[in-house]
Amino acid sequence: xxxxxxxVFLLLGxxxxxxxxxYAQQPPQFSQFVFNNFLIxxxxxxxxxxxxxxxxxxxxxxxxxAQPVTFLFSAHSPISLGNKEPGRFGDKPHHAVGGYLLKDxxxxxxxxxxxxxxxxxxxxxxxxxxxxxxxxxxKQYKLxxxxxxxxxxxxxLPSFTAIAPDAAAGFWIYSKKYFGGVxxxxxxxxxxxxxxxxxxxxxxxxxxxxxxxxxxxxxxxPSAHVKFGLTTPIQTDIQVKFxxxxxxxxxxxxxxxxxxxxxxxxxxxxxxxxxxAFDFTLSKxxxxxxxxxxxxxxxxxxxxxxxxxxxxxxxx
Numbered sequence: 001x002x003x004x005x006x007x008v009f010l011l012l013g014x015x016x017x018x019x020x021x022x023y024a025q026q027p028p029q030f031s032q033f034v035f036n037n038f039l040i041x042x043x044x045x046x047x048x049x050x051x052x053x054x055x056x057x058x059x060x061x062x063x064x065x066a067q068p069v070t071f072l073f074s075a076h077s078p079i080s081l082g083n084k085e086p087g088r089f090g091d092k093p094h095h096a097v098g099g100y101l102l103k104d105x106x107x108x109x110x111x112x113x114x115x116x117x118x119x120x121x122x123x124x125x126x127x128x129x130x131x132x133x134x135x136x137x138x139k140q141y142k143l144x145x146x147x148x149x150x151x152x153x154x155x156x157l158p159s160f161t162a163i164a165p166d167a168a169a170g171f172w173i174y175s176k177k178y179f180g181g182v183x184x185x186x187x188x189x190x191x192x193x194x195x196x197x198x199x200x201x202x203x204x205x206x207x208x209x210x211x212x213x214x215x216x217x218x219x220x221x222p223s224a225h226v227k228f229g230l231t232t233p234i235q236t237d238i239q240v241k242f243x244x245x246x247x248x249x250x251x252x253x254x255x256x257x258x259x260x261x262x263x264x265x266x267x268x269x270x271x272x273x274x275x276x277a278f279d280f281t282l283s284k285x286x287x288x289x290x291x292x293x294x295x296x297x298x299x300x301x302x303x304x305x306x307x308x309x310x311x312x313x314x315x316x
Contacts, residue, residue, distance in 0.1 A: 028070045028104045030058060031253060031261045031277040032296050033206065033225045034241060038076055039100060040204050040225070041183040042117040043133035043172035045076035046096020049089040050302040052076055058294040061281065066107025072296075074100035076117060093122045096133075112140040113166070128175045135168040135185075139199070164190050164199060180207035202229040219243040239263075246270070258283050259292065273298040 030036050036054065037044040045052075056072030076098025078089070099116040119133030141164075145157035170183030186199040208223030225237040239253035241263070251263035259282055265275035279292035 028058070028068075028102065029227070029235075030056065030070075030072075030296070031237070031255075031259075031279055031292075031294050032263060032275050033237060034208060034221065034223050034239065034251075035265070035273075035275050035296055035298070036074075037172075037179075037181075037206065038074055038098065038117075039072065039102075040206060041133070041170035041172055041181045042098075042135045042168060043119050043131040043170040043181060043183070044174075045098040045117050045119050045133060046078040046094070046121065047129075047131070047172070047174060049078060050300045053299045053301070054296060056294070056296045058292070060279075060292045062291060062293070068104065068106045070105075071103045072100065073102075074098065078121075091123065093120065095120055096131075099137075108144045108146070110142045110144070112142075114138055115166070115168075119172075124173075127177075128173065130171070130173045133170050133172070135166075137166055139164050139166045164188070166199065170204075176210065178207070178209045181205075200230050202227065202232070217245050237261075249275075255279070271300055273300075 030039065033040060036056065038052070038054075052075065054072065054074045056070070056074075058068075058070040058072075060068040060070075076096060078094050078096045080094075096119045097117060099114075102111075102113040104111045104113075115135040115137030117133060117135050119131050121129055121131040123129050141160075141162045143157075143160035145159055165188055166185075167187040168183060168185040169187065170181055172181035173179070183204045185202045185204070187201060189198050189200065191198050205226040206223070208221055211220040211222075212218075213220060219242075221241040221243065223239050223241070225239070226234065227236075228234040234256075235258070236256045237253055239251050239261075241249055241251035243249040247267055249263075249265050249267075251261075253261035253263065255261060259279040261277055261279050263275060263277045265273060267273045275296045275298075277292075277294040279294070281291050
């Protein structure tokens with residue numbers, strides 16, 4: 001029995017601490033980070049005057065029998081706390097709330113996250129705004145031993161479930177010309193299920209700039225996303241996105257030592273958006289997998305006003 005326990009804890013430790021990249025990072029990653037900033041940074045929720053719903057699906061490293069699969073649902077919106085003074089949205093400080101649900105599965109190991117968010121937005125100058133925000137919620141880790149055996153094939157593996165509180169915090173600064181932010185995830189370093197495994201802090205840096213192409217009413221948006229943790233190496237995504245008249249977009253991205261990424265998408269009346277990303281694996285895993293697919297669907301809703309009358313963010 002002691003050997004069985006050691007095997008279970010070793011497997012969980014490899015996954016949870018993220019020391020072996022094959023078992024993925026603790027916080028799941030998405031290639032369309034510019035399209036999905038809220039998942040990375042809670043301070044970015046409610047930057048625009050509408051309710052934003054998103055559904056996401058990502059299947060990674062196709063070809064493995066136990067490749068990572070991620071499902072996402074998120075929503076966020078600015079709210080009014082009794083301030084009825086007239087004025088344009090963003091002229092005065094405002095609050096925003098939201099949340100997301102995420103399920104991440106890698107073979108016999110699965111993770112379910114549930115969070116609520118709050119952010120406060122303020123105006124720094126006529127064109128620049130900043131916000132602070134946080135996530136609060138829980139993580140559930142689960143090991144399903146079905147199909148797993150010990151080396152001597154004599155003992156069956158026990159199931160394992162661990163639930164831990166979690167929190168994240170972030171800062172976001174934005175204008176029509178640029179955006180950027182920093183966030184820290186897994187702020188509560190608690191042990192899982194009485195084991196020696198702990199949630200370790202991860203940090204995210206994001207930034208981008210909008211270059212307008214006035215002749216064709218389009219935009220070029222270079223951006224970068226940096227991820228690192230206390231037990232994981234630095235990982236950098238560099239992306240260039242071309243947005244044609246806020247109708248169609250295409251992007252090319254590079255993730256250091258990991259993948260070359262192509263992204264395409266479209267926007268319908270500023271209400272419905274769909275983005276698709278294809279990660280072409282560059283690491284040694286390309287010998288064993290057929291790359292990665294990711295889809296994110298967004299629906300924006302604004303009561304009592306047509307969304308085609310509402311300008312989308314220049315960098316979203």
